[in-house]
Amino acid sequence: MTTPPRGSAQHRAPRRGAARATLPPVGGGTRPAQLVPPLLRRARDGTVRQAEMLPLVPPVTHGSLADIPFTNAAEAPDAVVLARRRPDGGWEDVTCASFAGQVMALARGLLASGMLPGDRLAIMAPTSYAWTLLDFAAWACGLITVPVYPTSSAAQARWILQDAGVTAIAVHDVQGARLISGIRGALPWLRHLWQLDNGVIEQLAAAGRGIPDALVTERRACLTPDNVATLIYTSGTTGRPKGCMLTHGNFLAEVDNAVELLHPVFRTLSDEPASTVLFLPLAHVFGRMVAIGCLRARVRLGHAPSTDTDELISAFGTFRPTFLLAIPYVLEKVYNRARATAEEMRRASSFERAAKVAVRFGEATTAATAEGGRGPGVALRAARGLYDALVYRRIRTALGGHVRHVISGGSPLGRRLTAFFAGAGIEVYEGYGLTETTAAATCTPPLRRKLGTVGWPMPGTAVRIAADGEVLLKGATVFGGYWDAQRQAVVPETDAQGWLPTGDIGSLDDEGYLTITGRKKDLIITSGGKNIAPAPLEDWLRAHPLVGQCLVVGDNRTHLAALITLDPDGLAHWCRMHGKEAGEAMPIRELAGDADLRHNIQQAVTEANQLVSHAEAIRRFTVLPIVFSERTGHVTPSLKLRRDRIVRDFAREIDAMYRD
Numbered sequence: 001m002t003t004p005p006r007g008s009a010q011h012r013a014p015r016r017g018a019a020r021a022t023l024p025p026v027g028g029g030t031r032p033a034q035l036v037p038p039l040l041r042r043a044r045d046g047t048v049r050q051a052e053m054l055p056l057v058p059p060v061t062h063g064s065l066a067d068i069p070f071t072n073a074a075e076a077p078d079a080v081v082l083a084r085r086r087p088d089g090g091w092e093d094v095t096c097a098s099f100a101g102q103v104m105a106l107a108r109g110l111l112a113s114g115m116l117p118g119d120r121l122a123i124m125a126p127t128s129y130a131w132t133l134l135d136f137a138a139w140a141c142g143l144i145t146v147p148v149y150p151t152s153s154a155a156q157a158r159w160i161l162q163d164a165g166v167t168a169i170a171v172h173d174v175q176g177a178r179l180i181s182g183i184r185g186a187l188p189w190l191r192h193l194w195q196l197d198n199g200v201i202e203q204l205a206a207a208g209r210g211i212p213d214a215l216v217t218e219r220r221a222c223l224t225p226d227n228v229a230t231l232i233y234t235s236g237t238t239g240r241p242k243g244c245m246l247t248h249g250n251f252l253a254e255v256d257n258a259v260e261l262l263h264p265v266f267r268t269l270s271d272e273p274a275s276t277v278l279f280l281p282l283a284h285v286f287g288r289m290v291a292i293g294c295l296r297a298r299v300r301l302g303h304a305p306s307t308d309t310d311e312l313i314s315a316f317g318t319f320r321p322t323f324l325l326a327i328p329y330v331l332e333k334v335y336n337r338a339r340a341t342a343e344e345m346r347r348a349s350s351f352e353r354a355a356k357v358a359v360r361f362g363e364a365t366t367a368a369t370a371e372g373g374r375g376p377g378v379a380l381r382a383a384r385g386l387y388d389a390l391v392y393r394r395i396r397t398a399l400g401g402h403v404r405h406v407i408s409g410g411s412p413l414g415r416r417l418t419a420f421f422a423g424a425g426i427e428v429y430e431g432y433g434l435t436e437t438t439a440a441a442t443c444t445p446p447l448r449r450k451l452g453t454v455g456w457p458m459p460g461t462a463v464r465i466a467a468d469g470e471v472l473l474k475g476a477t478v479f480g481g482y483w484d485a486q487r488q489a490v491v492p493e494t495d496a497q498g499w500l501p502t503g504d505i506g507s508l509d510d511e512g513y514l515t516i517t518g519r520k521k522d523l524i525i526t527s528g529g530k531n532i533a534p535a536p537l538e539d540w541l542r543a544h545p546l547v548g549q550c551l552v553v554g555d556n557r558t559h560l561a562a563l564i565t566l567d568p569d570g571l572a573h574w575c576r577m578h579g580k581e582a583g584e585a586m587p588i589r590e591l592a593g594d595a596d597l598r599h600n601i602q603q604a605v606t607e608a609n610q611l612v613s614h615a616e617a618i619r620r621f622t623v624l625p626i627v628f629s630e631r632t633g634h635v636t637p638s639l640k641l642r643r644d645r646i647v648r649d650f651a652r653e654i655d656a657m658y659r660d
Helices: 065-075 096-112 129-140 154-164 174-186 200-207 213-221 248-261 285-297 309-319 328-344 348-371 378-398 415-423 535-542 568-577 588-592 595-609 643-649 651-656
Strands: 039-042 048-052 080-085 091-095 120-124 144-147 168-171 192-195 228-233 243-247 275-278 300-303 323-326 405-408 427-434 439-443 461-465 470-475 482-484 489-491 500-508 514-519 547-553 560-566 618-624
Touching: 048 500, 065 096, 065 129, 065 213, 065 248, 065 285, 080 096, 080 129, 080 285, 091 096, 096 129, 096 200, 096 213, 120 129, 120 154, 129 144, 129 200, 129 213, 129 285, 129 300, 144 154, 154 174, 154 228, 154 243, 168 174, 174 192, 192 200, 228 248, 228 285, 243 248, 248 285, 248 439, 275 285, 275 309, 275 323, 285 300, 285 323, 285 427, 285 439, 309 328, 323 328, 328 348, 328 378, 328 405, 328 415, 328 535, 328 568, 348 378, 348 415, 415 427, 427 500, 439 461, 461 500, 514 535, 535 547, 535 560, 535 595, 547 568, 547 643, 560 568, 560 651, 595 618, 618 651, 643 651
Parallel strands: 080 300, 120 144, 120 168, 144 228, 168 192, 275 300, 323 405, 405 427, 560 618
Antiparallel strands: 039 048, 048 461, 080 091, 228 243, 243 482, 427 439, 461 470, 470 500, 482 489, 500 514, 547 560
């Protein structure tokens, strides 16, 4: 395997050109742009086959992501744009001018280390201030960053670093340094291994003191929107991860339209400045897009390295964000924790009533804003007011007390939880997208939420439904192709007209809202010829507090069945409430077969089956005495199931569910 030559078309090394001090501004004041419904195209039978949204902002024709810190410093030097976590748990604000100075100092250090335009710099660390700082410093001197999940195994890291031809890598701690040192013999182009928690940021800055700022400015001025900013590797659910080549222009089109579309989220509409704590992995395109969007919109951004519930609640409490970015798993945890707390306080029935009221209120307000309905009646408003003090305020307090908006992505959240959070006073914007589309390709539009959908196409994006139901996407955020190191070429994935096949199955309704029903490759075809998408059943069951993961099977079988794993936190709570002990006193293997526990899960399966027809229902299930994890090889770093591996490893358990 050979590394791509510098200056090749694949990474489009910077060209010389006139220096530009700033990027064109994003957004336009305190009012959102007028949102026009999507343009629709229908098939002969009247069904909507294509929906397209016009862009809300003009495309950026010059500059790059590297300009963002310096544009901010020039236009609003004293504005707070970031916050760093202090050892005592508090936060230290960072102004635009300060951040730009740190980016410049680190960029000079990267130049001093010999990094050349087009070199690939990998970052293998948890979400942190240093991650974002290093990202922008690398861009400022013309590098291409390659994120690697910090939980990656040696084999996973080796593949990405080899394929990308990485020249340098920054890891978080000594454990990461040991992992990379162990595979360094297979990485002949790797010249630098830096450890972030060992003062390397300061060391690089010190090494670059003799480098003039003008050299960094020259590197930055050579970048255009067409330059590749990053190689983000797919999760590899069915094979080896592939490197998505995303340009500066891809990200600018994504974040500029997102900031304008989600005006209530990114704009300061009151005395309280917009702010968020980012805890999603920066190795994932969703977290990366949000970090860039916050810097672009000058939204105060903090970082939290852990998704542990207690640590997150602590971070939220001290930072007090106004909005959050989350995956459904986190929102499910918040809901289930509130429910468990109520049960332990002997107020389970009160919580259930509050949850039903919130769902009804959320559905009514949605109908009023999106469909012109009457909205909640007097009685429902009164009930909602009562439970706001008793239940909903506690949930908002757990999120810091000031959160009013959540952007959810990664997988469907579900109609029930979306309505619940809306009723509890937290607006959820649900989106859908891929690494190949620079995160969101669709999103719930403000004041036009439609429960059960993932919204309209993002401004500047078109969605088409193919004849077989596959979702196709097109727009300025769609990447140019996958990096192929062996062929020294970009492998295009779009067709001649620029449409990207997503592998997802979905439909567009009469207003252009997209609903995703599952993965094309995951469709189950029963022995009776019935095509079934397992995702709706799996998503519903995964939201249950006892369920960790769920895999529905049934290919070439008479009916559907499910493999279910237990959620450790949910199981611990269940044991406390039922007077049973987990751990050595009663191993997980015994609990998995406990009659009371199986009864509770059967109730959840019965509820899920109400979503589908009798032929699509789960008839049997098996509770596995393990937890699917990266370590076991059953999930990807982004928590996607490796279906083929699970079916292979648990073939005996699957067969047992089909015996008479």
